[in-house]
Amino acid sequence: MDNPIFRRLPDSLQMSAQTLLEQCGVNNVAWSRADTLAVLESIGAMKVAVLGGDVYQFSNGRLSLTFDNWYCERQQGESPEEFASRSLSFGRDYVARYAVPENPSPWFALVFTV
Secondary structure (H helix, E strand, O other): OOOHHHHOOOHHHHHHOEEOHHHHOOOOEEEEHHHHHHHHHHHHOOOOOEEEEEEEEEEOOEEEEEEEEEEOOOOOOOOHHHHHHHHHHHHHHHHHHOOOOOOOOOEEEEEEOO
């Protein structure tokens, strides 16, 4: 994936990412819940905000969009560092708490600021 933030992630997280372009027509990647939480932890030191994310599920050996998602907008007067911290916290909470019986093993695609 040609994303400067993706390239700064540990190799193990780059390797565990599932490419969505061929499967879903989206130029992004998705990770399992555990790996998504590790990605969010890794980018914390980079001071990068997560604008939001989409939830996917495996169906017939392929990832498909569930249409569940979240977003986080920068608040008026909020510094970029404050926004990065708040958006990471928001994303971690969403990913950790996401529970849908029909999707017991969700995958998450993240949208970063650049």
